[in-house]
Amino acid sequence: MADSELVQRLKRSVEEWNAWRRDQERDFEPDLTRAVLNNVDLTGADLSNSRLAQAELGAATLKRCDFRGADLVDAYLVGANLEGARMAGAKVMRARLRGANLEGAAMVNADLEEAALAGASLRRANLSGANLREATLTKADLTEATLTGADLQRARLEGADMTKARLRKAILLHADLQRSVLNGASLVGAVCQSTVFIGATCTSTDLRNIDGRNADFSQAILQDADLRKADLGRAVLIGTDLASSNLEETVLREALSDATTLWPQDFDVREAVGANEAARLDAEHRPVVEEVTDDISLSLEALSAVEGLKESEAKWIAGQFTLDPNSPAFEAQRQTLADDKSLGEMLTWMESVFEEKLTDDEIEASLSEAERLREEEARLDRELRTEIQNLPEAERETLEHIDQMRRQLRDWSRELPEELVSGLLDQKVDEGGEDK
Structure with a gap:
């Protein structure tokens, strides 16, 4: 706990405090641990090497104060004015400084690990060599800070x-x-x-x-x-x-x-x-790798759960790949893409996602979603057939005729000799290079 006499001396007069400090040994460390100094004006106070751990200095005026080498671990400094304060080498770990004014503060080599500085003003502050690991500086003003x-x-x-x-x-x-x-x-x-x-x-x-x-x-x-x-x-x-x-x-x-x-x-x-x-x-x-039967879709939700995968990467993969590592076509797909090293690595990684990363619940959810989509497709197909049956006979016959011609054209193209197809593709209408 803080020395009550020291706290009273500090509150009484900064000039008196500073004069008293000059008479002390250079390595003297005033004990102000857990001192309650909220809203106090301590402008210019010499608090170097002071023990201020867990001290309450909320909204205090601490302009140009000397905190060099001071211990401010877990101190409460929300809304405090530390403009121009000297804090080189100070220990400010986990201190709460939300909305504090640290404009022009000298904090070279200060330890601010896990400090809360959201919304704080650090304009032109010098934080060279400072430790700010895991510090919170959300919406802080660090304009021209070093x-x-x-x-x-x-x-x-x-x-x-x-x-x-x-x-x-x-x-x-x-x-x-x-x-x-x-x-x-x-x-x-x-x-x-x-x-x-x-x-x-x-x-x-x-x-x-x-x-x-x-x-x-x-x-x-x-x-x-x-x-x-x-x-x-x-x-x-x-x-x-x-x-x-x-x-x-x-x-x-x-x-x-x-x-x-x-x-x-x-x-x-x-x-x-x-x-x-x-x-x-x-x-x-x-390339879009597709498997049309019994597929497991790599949903964005499932990918987002994979540790270490960026959101942008998850979005890209979810939009490009639909894979079933157990399907007969999977190995063929791997062979087709084997010449492309990056794609081969991607497929290998995706196999590991299924084998090691996805939980049983996630796989079950993916299968359920695939089944739901198949049922929805079947329902829409039935509705379409019903609508066609309700069309006037002439329109229905026209649609059926178009569908029959489409199937015949597809079958006919498959029966063409390969040499004939190649020859047709090689022919040109003129020297301009337009395909026939």
Whole structure:
């Protein structure tokens, strides 16, 4: 517990407190543990090396306070004003700082792991080398903040404003930056593996040399972004605007894109992504593996339950594949696609999904859904036949005649000799090259 005399001295006068602190040994650590200092004005107080763990400083005025080396673990600082505070090396783990004002605060090498900073203002704050692992910075204002070398692994930065922030060599592994604003920010050399940039705005952002492998840039705006020598291997680029980005020497090996991805003019996406992967992802050439009898559909719900699978990947797979690994046609499908390495790997992975990932309940649900769809198809077929029977005789005979001609044409085309078909295809009407 806090020393009550120290608490009273601090509340009585900041000038008196600071004068008293100057008379103490340099390594003196005032014990203010669990002190209740809500709404108190302590502007300019020397609280360096103080023990303030679990202290209550809600809505307190702490402008230009010296917290260097202080222990603020689990402290309550919601709505506090820490503008210009000096917090280098401070321990602020799990502290609650929602809506706090930390504008211009010096927090070099501070430990803010799991700190709650949602809605906080950190404009022009210096967080170089700070530990912000798993910190919550949702909708925080980090405009022009310095986070050089900061550790932001698994930090939550959804909707945060990081305009012109400096994040050189920052570690953003698995961090969530959905809908964040990074206009004019510098992330040169940052580690962004598996980082979520969905819907982020990165206009004129410097992303040179970032390690963005497996990052998700779906729907992100990267206008005039500098991605030279960035590694975006296996990154998700569905709906991403890269039309005016600099992709010189950017690694895009096996990146996931589709027809909604905007590439720079004359950019050879097939060469950058890889011929096999580009062919697989191209909207006009995506192979659809179908099994028409007793199939198990890879539903989006089932895929979403697979650990480690991104939502965008689940959507793509669910829309493209219908497989039954136990069907006679499955092995034939594998052989047909064996020459395409990426597709072969996809099929192997999907087999493991059925064998190892899906639960019995999920498989049963898929089978039930397939049965329901077959029954629905049969019902619609019966209704169609009934409607045809109710048509006037002349119209019904016309429909039956058209159907008969269609079947005859199909059978006739199958009986044509292969040599004749090849010859017909090779013939041209004229030198213009139009097919006959």
